[in-house]
Amino acid sequence: SAYTELETHILNILNDNPNGLSDDSLSKKLKNVDITSKTEALNKLLEKTRIMVVSQDNGELAYKYIDEEEAQRRRELSPEEYVVYQFIEESGNKGMWxxxxxxxxxxxxxxxxxxxxxxxxxxxxxxxxxxxxxxKVWMVMNVEPSQEVTGGMLADDVFDRDLMDLLGQKCVEFIRAQGRCDRKQVSIFIRSLSLSQIDLSDEDLFRILETQVFDGRIEIVDDVVKEGYLQSSSGTVLPNNIYKVSNWYTPRLIFNEIPC
Incomplete structure (x- = not known):
């Protein structure tokens, strides 16, 4: 169905603010709109599934934009299905029991x-x-589960010592070739190799590097932090250390066995 001028204006505002806007923040952007008109427009957009209400980290409710294609999908759900879906959606990457x-x-x-x-x-x-x-927990299809839920590639059911060793070796080889590089550069390189069938999280790669430091293969350069602290995809803040190969480290040589 068609949208009023005010509904379209609200959609444009929310589209420009992908993290959502609280009621107060939205009201400030709708300077000359009275409360009754704003409330009616928001209710209509909720009915049309073009916006959703979510809880922000501070506990405040906020309105978020939904594009037309996604709105069309949601309209296929029954009222009860949509209620359940909204709660699961709000649980984010932690999911719901x-x-x-x-x-x-x-x-x-x-x-x-x-x-x-x-x-x-x-x-x-x-x-x-x-x-x-x-x-198990339930979450929206396109959401990547948090490390807190899955345990990452270091979880017991997916742990692969050979893969860990191989990834560690590749990290060291890359750092050796670069001379010095930060965690972000190593992460980009390791992911580009596609050696793991499991999606490697930032936490997984950080722990692999920490293992190499502990084993004495690489070291952190004076604890220098190139770009401060970087937030991982799951929200964890990890240091973006700069690494170099340890002075005494000798790369492993692999000889082919020659039959007698």
Missing amino acids: INDIKKVTKLAAKTGEIVKKLEKKGFIKSVKTIKAKNK
């Missing part, structure tokens, strides 16, 4: 059935969590 979904939606026994429907329609996925064996 099925019992927590039951509590917040108050849908009791129907929750499991609705979750399965959302999974079948491709809206959500289940992810095994390291916090409880054989249990």
Whole structure:
């Protein structure tokens, strides 16, 4: 259906603010709009699934933009499915336990059935969590689970010592070839090799480098930080150390076995 001039204006404002805007922040950008008109427009946009309400880190509610294609997908959901989906969406990369979904939606026994429907329609996925064996959390399909949920490539069920050794060796070889380089440069290089079938998180790569430092193969250059602290994809802040190969380190030589 068509949008009013005010609805279009609100959509443009929210589109320019991808992290969302609180009610106060939005009101400041709608200087000459009275509260009644603003409320009516927001309710219409919520009905059309063109905006969503989310909780910010400070606990304040905010409005976020939804593009037309995504809005069309959401309109295919029943009211109950949409309620469940919104709560799962708000849980972000940590996901939600099925019992927590039951509590917040108050849908009791129907929750499991609705979750399965959302999974079948491709809206959500289940992810095994390291916090409880054989249990899983639910999150939106295109969200990458946090390290806190999966444990990364160093989790027990995916740990691969040979792969860890290989990645460590490649890190050292790259640093040796560069002379000096920071963690960000090493991360870009290692990911470009595509040696792991598991997506390597920033935390995984940081721990691989820390292992090489501990083993004496590389060292941190005077604790110099090239670009301060960088935030990883899961939100963890990690130091962007500059590394060099240890002076005494001799690269491993691999000889071919020649049969007698």
